[in-house]
Amino acid sequence: MAAGTPPKPLDEIIGDLGPASSGGASLTQRVLVRRPDGSEYKAHAKFTVDNAGAGIVEYSPWGAVAELVSSGLARAIAAPACDYVVVLLPEGVDIRLRGDRQPAPGLAVAAQTILDAVDAIDGMLQGVDPADLARIGMLHALTQVGDHGGANNHIRAGDPPRIYSVDHASAFQAEHSGGTGPATLNLSALLAPVLSATPALLRTASAELAALTDTTIADIIASVPRQFLPTDEARDRLRSALSQRRDALPGVVAAQFPEEK
Amino acid sequence: MRDLRTFHYAVVRVVPDLDRDEAVNIGLVVLADDGSFADARFADLSRVRRTSPRADLRPIALFEDAVRESLPVARHQIRLERARTELSIEQLTDWSREFGGVVRVTTPRVMLGESGAALTDRLYDDLIAPRRSERQHRTRVFTRGDLVEELDNEVRSWNISDELVGRGRHVRGRRADHLVDRTFQRPDHSLAAIVQAISFEASDLADIYGARAALIVASEDLRDDATAPLSAYAIYADAPTERAEVVRESASLFNVKKIVPVDHRDLAPLRQELSGLLIPDARSTAGSH
Numbered sequence: 001m002a003a004g005t006p007p008k009p010l011d012e013i014i015g016d017l018g019p020a021s022s023g024g025a026s027l028t029q030r031v032l033v034r035r036p037d038g039s040e041y042k043a044h045a046k047f048t049v050d051n052a053g054a055g056i057v058e059y060s061p062w063g064a065v066a067e068l069v070s071s072g073l074a075r076a077i078a079a080p081a082c083d084y085v086v087v088l089l090p091e092g093v094d095i096r097l098r099g100d101r102q103p104a105p106g107l108a109v110a111a112q113t114i115l116d117a118v119d120a121i122d123g124m125l126q127g128v129d130p131a132d133l134a135r136i137g138m139l140h141a142l143t144q145v146g147d148h149g150g151a152n153n154h155i156r157a158g159d160p161p162r163i164y165s166v167d168h169a170s171a172f173q174a175e176h177s178g179g180t181g182p183a184t185l186n187l188s189a190l191l192a193p194v195l196s197a198t199p200a201l202l203r204t205a206s207a208e209l210a211a212l213t214d215t216t217i218a219d220i221i222a223s224v225p226r227q228f229l230p231t232d233e234a235r236d237r238l239r240s241a242l243s244q245r246r247d248a249l250p251g252v253v254a255a256q257f258p259e260e261k
Numbered sequence: 262m263r264d265l266r267t268f269h270y271a272v273v274r275v276v277p278d279l280d281r282d283e284a285v286n287i288g289l290v291v292l293a294d295d296g297s298f299a300d301a302r303f304a305d306l307s308r309v310r311r312t313s314p315r316a317d318l319r320p321i322a323l324f325e326d327a328v329r330e331s332l333p334v335a336r337h338q339i340r341l342e343r344a345r346t347e348l349s350i351e352q353l354t355d356w357s358r359e360f361g362g363v364v365r366v367t368t369p370r371v372m373l374g375e376s377g378a379a380l381t382d383r384l385y386d387d388l389i390a391p392r393r394s395e396r397q398h399r400t401r402v403f404t405r406g407d408l409v410e411e412l413d414n415e416v417r418s419w420n421i422s423d424e425l426v427g428r429g430r431h432v433r434g435r436r437a438d439h440l441v442d443r444t445f446q447r448p449d450h451s452l453a454a455i456v457q458a459i460s461f462e463a464s465d466l467a468d469i470y471g472a473r474a475a476l477i478v479a480s481e482d483l484r485d486d487a488t489a490p491l492s493a494y495a496i497y498a499d500a501p502t503e504r505a506e507v508v509r510e511s512a513s514l515f516n517v518k519k520i521v522p523v524d525h526r527d528l529a530p531l532r533q534e535l536s537g538l539l540i541p542d543a544r545s546t547a548g549s550h
Contacts, residue, residue: 017280021361028361030279042280113279117362118320122346123327152359156320189346 009036010088013045013108019098020044026057026169027097033087033110045087045110046169047095047103048228056103061228062176063169064109068228069238070143070168071111072220076212077142077205079135081165082111086225107225114164117157120190127161130198133191134205136165140188141252142209142245143171144181154190163190172238180241183248185256199257206253209246217242265512265522267294268380269502271353271369272388273303273328275321277313284365285309286389287321290328291381292350294509298377299332299348301325302385316363324364336378350502369502371461373512373522387526403498405472408458408525409442412496415528416443421539434482441479445535447489453538454492455479456531461500461508469507477518492538493520494531 015032031045048061057063067084074081087110089095095103118124125133136154139145145168153167174181185202187195195202220242221235229235273288288303303325306318331348356366374380416426427444432452443456457476463469473495480493495515500508515522523531 018282021359021365116317116320118324118364119356119360119362121324121327121331121356123330124320124323126323152355155362156323157362159317161320 010086011035013087013089013093013110016095017042026063029095029097030113031095031110042113043110044113045108047108049104050101051104056097056101058169059176065224065229066169066171067109068224069220070139070171072223073142074139076216077135077138077209079139079165080132080162081139082114084109084111107227114155114157117155119152120154120156120163122190124156125163125194128163130194130201132162133194134201136163137185137187137191137195137202138205138209138249139165141183141185141249142242143168144174146170146173154188175237175241180237180244183245183252185252202253202257206250209249212246214243264375265373265516267505267509267512268292268372268374268377269294269350269369269505270372270384271357272367274365274367275309275363276365277309277316277363283312285312288325289381289385289389290353291377291384293377294505296333298336299334300336300377300381301328301332302381304389321364354502370499371502371505371508372499373508383527402462403460405458405460408460408496408498411525412443412456412528415532419532419536425539432483434479435486436482439479439482441475445539447539451489452483452487452491454494454535455483456494456496458496460498461504462498466507473511476520477514480518480520492534495520495522496525497522498525
C-alpha cells in the first residue's frame with residue numbers, strides 16, 4: 001500500500017448463519033457480510049483464533065493465508081474458485097461454530113457463497129467448459145494444495161455449469177514449513193481424465209500463466225494482513241515460490257504432455 | 262442355516278435452501294461389507310420441488326447418475342465395465358464429512374442382513390419412500406430399553422395371552438439361571454423363545470458384549486435343557502459404520518449359535534415366527550391381522 005493511502009474499509013460480518021457442513025477441518029461457518037456501501041451478501045467464513053486463543057482454521061493462521069493467496073491467484077489466472085477476502089468480525093457479533101466455539105473478534109477471511117452448489121464427484125463434468133478445468137489444474141499446481149487429490153473440494157454450480165475449486169487451506173505447505181515447494185502438476189481425480197485426454201488445454205493454460213506477473217504476485221501477497229503473515233521472510237518465500245512455479249509449469253506440462261508431431 | 266452378512270448404508274439428502282436447512286431424503290446407497298452387493302436407489306426428485314419450487318434438479322440428477330455409475334457391483338451382478346472410481350464405504354464416510362452443498366450424505370451406518378436386495382427394499386421403504394416422507398431420519402441413539410419397549414408395543418398387538426410373555430424373568434437352564442429381556446411360552450408353559458435387545462450403537466461397547474453374551478449363553482444352556490425346540494432372537498438397532506467390526510463378529514456368532522437377528526424397525530417376521538410357536542394353528546393366519 002502506498003504511504004498516505006487511507007486503508008480500504010473492510011467488509012464486516014454482521015450475522016451467523018450456522019456451520020457450513022457436517023464438520024470440515026477448518027470449521028467453516030456461513031455468515032452474513034455487509035460491504036462498506038451497505039449491501040449485504042452471504043459468505044463462507046474461516047476464523048483464525050477462538051476467544052480462548054486456540055487456533056480454528058487449519059494450520060492457523062496459515063490456512064487463512066493459503067485461502068487469500070489461492071483466491072488472488074485464481075482471480076489472476078481466471079480459474080473458477082471460491083473467492084476469499086479479508087473481512088472484519090466486529091466485537092459483539094455472536095458466531096457459534098460447531099462444538100460451541102466462538103471466534104475472537106478481529107480479522108477473518110470470507111468468500112461469497114456460491115449458490116445452489118453441489119459437491120462434484122466423478123461423472124459430474126457434463127456441460128462444463130474444459131478450459132476451466134485446465135485453469136483449476138494450474139491453480140492446484142501453483143498452490144500445491146494438499147487435499148484435492150480425490151474428487152472432493154470441487155463443486156458444480158451455475159447455468160451454464162461451472163466447476164469451482166474450493167477449500168485451499170492446506171495449500172503452500174512447503175512454504176509454511178520454511179521451504180520452497182516444487183512445481184508439480186497434481187491433477188485431482190476429478191480433473192485428470194478430462195485433462196489427460198485434452199493436453200492442449202493444459203498447455204494453453206500453462207502458457208497463460210505468463211499473465212501472472214511478478215507485480216501481480218507481489219500485490220496478492222501484500223493483500224495478506226500482517227496479522228496472518230507477519231514476517232517479510234515468509235512473504236518473500238511465497239513470492240519466490242510462486243514466481244518459480246509460474247516459470248516452471250509450462251515446461252512441466254510440456255514434458256508430461258508433449259505435443260504430438 | 263442363515264447366512265448373515267454386514268451391510269453399510271447411507272442416505273442421500275437434498276438441502277435446497279441452505280438458510281432453511283430443511284433436508285429431503287432422496288436416495289439410499291447400500292454396500293455389502295464383503296463387496297458382493299451394492300445398490301443405489303433414488304426417489305422422484307419432484308419431492309425436492311415441493312420444498313423448493315425453484316430448485317435446480319439437474320445437478321442433483323447428475324449426482325445420482327454418478328453414484329450409480331460408481332457402484333462396484335450392480336446389486337449382486339459383476340459389472341461388465343468397471344467404474345473408473347468405485348464407490349467405497351470410506352468414500353461415503355468422506356462425503357458425509359465433507360459435503361456442504363445442496364446434496365448431502367449421512368454418516369454410513371451398519372446393519373445385519375441375509376439379502377442386500379431385501380435390506381435395500383426395507384431401508385428404502387422406511388427412509389426414502391414417499392408414503393413415509395413425513396418420517397425424519399432419527400438422530401437419537403436407541404438404547405436397549407427403547408428396543409424392549411418397541412417389542413412390548415408390538416407384542417400387545419399380537420393378541421396373545423399376557424401370561425405367555427415373561428418380562429425380565431429368570432429362566433432355569435441345565436446349568437444356570439438366566440435373565441433375558443423377554444421370554445415366550447407355549448400354552449403348555451414350555452419355553453418357546455427368548456428375546457434379547459442389543460443396541461449396536463450403545464455408547465459403551467461393554468453393553469453390546471454383555472447383552473450378546475447373555476443371549477448366547479442363555480440360548481445354549483436353555484436348549485441343552487429343553488424338551489422342545491427353543492428359538493432365540495436378538496432385536497437390534499443398527500450402528501454407525503465404525504461399529505462394523507462388532508456387528509460383523511455378532512453376525513458370525515449368531516450364525517453359529519442359531520440366533521436370529523431382528524431389526525427393530527421390522528418386527529413382522531418375528532410375529533410370524535412366534536405366533537406359529539405360541540399358537541399352533543396361527544401360522545396360516547399370522548399375516549391377516
